[in-house]
Amino acid sequence: MRSIRFHGRGGQGAKTASRIVGTAAFLEGLTAQDSPLYGAERRGAPVSASTRIGREPIRERGLILQPDLIIIADESLIDDSSARVLDGLSERTAVFVNTALGSEQARDRFRIPGRVTALDLTDMTLRQFGKPVALSAPLGAVACRLLGLKAESLRAAVAGELADLGLPEAVIERNLALAASCYESVPLVPVEETAGAMPAPVPLWTPVYEPPTVGSARISASANSPLHETGGWRTFRPVLVPDKCNGCWLCFVYCPDGVISMTKDDLPLIDYDHCKGCQICVQECPTKALVAEREQEGAGTWRAK
Amino acid sequence: MPWQRETFKKIKQIPREEHVLPGTSLCAGCGGLEALRLAAKVLGDDVVYVNAAGCFTMLAAYPFTPFKGSWLYTTMGSAPAGAQGVRDALDVLIAKGRLPQRDDLKVVVLGGDGSTYDMALSSTSGAIYRGLDFYYFCYDNEAYGNTGVQLSAATPYGARTTTSPCSLQHPAGTIQEKKDIFEIWRAHKPPYIATVAPRYPLDLAEKFARAATFTGPKLFLALSACPTGWLYDPGETPEVAKLAVETGLWPLKEAINGAVTHTYLPKRKPVEEYLKLQGRFRHLFEPTKQEEAIRHIQERVDAYWQRVTV
Numbered sequence: 001m002r003s004i005r006f007h008g009r010g011g012q013g014a015k016t017a018s019r020i021v022g023t024a025a026f027l028e029g030l031t032a033q034d035s036p037l038y039g040a041e042r043r044g045a046p047v048s049a050s051t052r053i054g055r056e057p058i059r060e061r062g063l064i065l066q067p068d069l070i071i072i073a074d075e076s077l078i079d080d081s082s083a084r085v086l087d088g089l090s091e092r093t094a095v096f097v098n099t100a101l102g103s104e105q106a107r108d109r110f111r112i113p114g115r116v117t118a119l120d121l122t123d124m125t126l127r128q129f130g131k132p133v134a135l136s137a138p139l140g141a142v143a144c145r146l147l148g149l150k151a152e153s154l155r156a157a158v159a160g161e162l163a164d165l166g167l168p169e170a171v172i173e174r175n176l177a178l179a180a181s182c183y184e185s186v187p188l189v190p191v192e193e194t195a196g197a198m199p200a201p202v203p204l205w206t207p208v209y210e211p212p213t214v215g216s217a218r219i220s221a222s223a224n225s226p227l228h229e230t231g232g233w234r235t236f237r238p239v240l241v242p243d244k245c246n247g248c249w250l251c252f253v254y255c256p257d258g259v260i261s262m263t264k265d266d267l268p269l270i271d272y273d274h275c276k277g278c279q280i281c282v283q284e285c286p287t288k289a290l291v292a293e294r295e296q297e298g299a300g301t302w303r304a305k
Numbered sequence: 306m307p308w309q310r311e312t313f314k315k316i317k318q319i320p321r322e323e324h325v326l327p328g329t330s331l332c333a334g335c336g337g338l339e340a341l342r343l344a345a346k347v348l349g350d351d352v353v354y355v356n357a358a359g360c361f362t363m364l365a366a367y368p369f370t371p372f373k374g375s376w377l378y379t380t381m382g383s384a385p386a387g388a389q390g391v392r393d394a395l396d397v398l399i400a401k402g403r404l405p406q407r408d409d410l411k412v413v414v415l416g417g418d419g420s421t422y423d424m425a426l427s428s429t430s431g432a433i434y435r436g437l438d439f440y441y442f443c444y445d446n447e448a449y450g451n452t453g454v455q456l457s458a459a460t461p462y463g464a465r466t467t468t469s470p471c472s473l474q475h476p477a478g479t480i481q482e483k484k485d486i487f488e489i490w491r492a493h494k495p496p497y498i499a500t501v502a503p504r505y506p507l508d509l510a511e512k513f514a515r516a517a518t519f520t521g522p523k524l525f526l527a528l529s530a531c532p533t534g535w536l537y538d539p540g541e542t543p544e545v546a547k548l549a550v551e552t553g554l555w556p557l558k559e560a561i562n563g564a565v566t567h568t569y570l571p572k573r574k575p576v577e578e579y580l581k582l583q584g585r586f587r588h589l590f591e592p593t594k595q596e597e598a599i600r601h602i603q604e605r606v607d608a609y610w611q612r613v614t615v
């Protein structure tokens with residue numbers, strides 16, 4: 001059996017990618033299991049999905065604690081401790097990162113032991129679609145290739161899963177083309193079979209019940225949500241071109257998260273620790289003084305504090 | 306005489322201060338959050354929010370809160386009852402002198418359309434009947450959003466939800482018409498009700514300022530364009546909200562003691578322009594155009610405006 005854990009942000013398509021791999025494996029006569037995991041959080045927040053494929057019936061259930069392959073849809077997740085992307089990683093784990101860095105650079109930059117492979121899926125998707133859309137097909141393609149699943153199985157799985165989502169024919173066609181090129185171009189690393197033994201059972205944890213005065217969730221701090229950073233949710237960052245700005249306030253008024261404030265001279269100031277990258281300010285700016293730049297290495301890049 | 310704004314005339318009168326702070330876990334580009342943030346700029350900080358389960362559950366996900374004031378979480382059906390309890394407690398404490406009058410708070414219910422139109426309707430009816438002094442802020446994303454976009458009584462005809470998919474029997478998706486909650490509230494004779502859309506921030510702010518002068522139940526129905534449920538790019542949220550108003554599908558209006566005024570008269574673009582932007586209506590255009598369903602939506606809008614403008 002081989003176990004794959006996908007990590008992405010809500011809306012990036014990790015859940016569908018996991019289904020694509022499961023379906024492709026199933027089409028090759030293997031048994032497959034896939035289960036996404038997302039909390040109550042929303043588009044942009046970390047999500048994961050666990051896929052198991054094998055020749056024998058699969059008896060394990062639940063989250064994969066020691067994956068053979070980790071697929072990371074967004075490099076900002078590696079720095080986000082709540083996402084727990086590298087949990088259960090060992091030297092024999094293969095890790096794929098969607099990044100503009102090469103495999104070696106990614107390995108050093110993110111300090112990942114084990115076998116790292118990388119490809120800029122976001123860039124390939126942008127070139128195919130002209131805008132940032134879900135990465136399900138590229139992520140699924142990369143995983144299928146690394147697992148040694150056939151190109152035809154991938155094709156059938158992508159077509160089937162995307163049709164189930166109600167995507168129009170033309171969009172599915174372009175996803176198929178994109179998946180094929182990702183399948184071709186991902187640098188290969190070996191993915192090993194899980195060493196037979198089941199993980200040791202975890203003893204049951206018995207909670208200690210406190211009286212309601214201690215045990216119930218009360219928020220006695222006020223206005224502390226800024227401690228929760230959402231800057232890592234972005235794929236694109238709004239950047240100001242100051243001489244184009246006429247100080248009209250529209251970006252400030254329309255930002256849903258209230259992360260734009262206006263200076264005394266009526267120039268917008270963006271709080272990048274919390275900007276989710278929705279692009280509303282970019283779309284609404286009448287003078288095009290805000291431009292979307294892909295979130296990449298460099299100053300301004302979000303880093304968890 | 307056409308409706309006039311008295312307090313908010315220029316965009317730079319929108320208060321700079323933020324009362325819903327960043328760091329919440331709502332989707333990037335959430336139109337409901339956009340509306341709440343603008344409303345809170347007028348409501349201020351001296352507020353108790355009474356929140357029915359829904360997407361806004363994620364506003365104050367433990368241990369974080371974006372509010373300087375208080376937040377009480379209730380079940381989907383009982384936020385107005387919760388608001389009654391908070392109002393009564395404040396009144397009693399003030400009457401007994403245990404809380405100075407200046408520490409009084411506004412009580413604001415936050416409810417999705419699922420609770421507002423469906424589950425909490427009876428407790429809301431009771432609260433209005435009792436003349437409860439509160440604001441009811443409904444962020445209308447036209448579906449049960451938090452649980453994965455299921456049909457609600459606010460889902461418009463022709464939209465696709467996970468429980469009203471486009472199918473052989475129902476090619477248009479949802480076949481029910483959106484419940485007219487504005488009129489249901491109006492029949493209860495509260496002092497103030499209004500619809501708002503975040504793309505019209507001055508209209509929105511003005512209505513909250515006006516409502517503050519009324520004691521009793523006050524309703525705000527906020528069009529909450531929802532990228533996740535309506536299937537469009539988050540950056541388009543204001544555009545979608547704008548087209549909802551400009552096509553006449555989302556009339557901006559208020560009713561003071563039952564008398565309705567439309568606060569903005571759109572030129573009325575064809576509804577298609579609004580529908581086309583959103584994946585939840587895509588089946589009306591692809592693979593074959595469902596002329597009949599689109600015409601039906603247009604006719605309903607036309608009939609509405611004909612009724613209210615004669």
Ligand SMILES: Cc1ncc(C[n+]2csc(CCOP(=O)(O)OP(=O)(O)O)c2C)c(N)n1
Nearest residue numbers: 358359360381417418419420448449450451
């Ligand atoms: C009585 C009851 N049924 C079901 C649920 C599960 N539930 C939690 S949030 C939610 C969706 C609420 O929809 P809506 O009120 O429209 O708000 P939105 O999620 O769109 O913000 C549901 C069904 C619940 N909390 N209580």
Ligand code: SF4
Nearest residue numbers: 255275276278279281
């Ligand atoms: S992209 Fe613009 S509108 Fe969206 S959260 Fe960031 S600053 Fe606000």
Ligand code: SF4
Nearest residue numbers: 245246248249251285
């Ligand atoms: S919307 Fe554009 S022009 Fe207006 S203040 Fe913002 S950046 Fe400047």
Ligand code: SF4
Nearest residue numbers: 332335360450531533
């Ligand atoms: S699902 Fe829609 S209404 Fe709910 S948080 Fe996301 S964008 Fe907002």
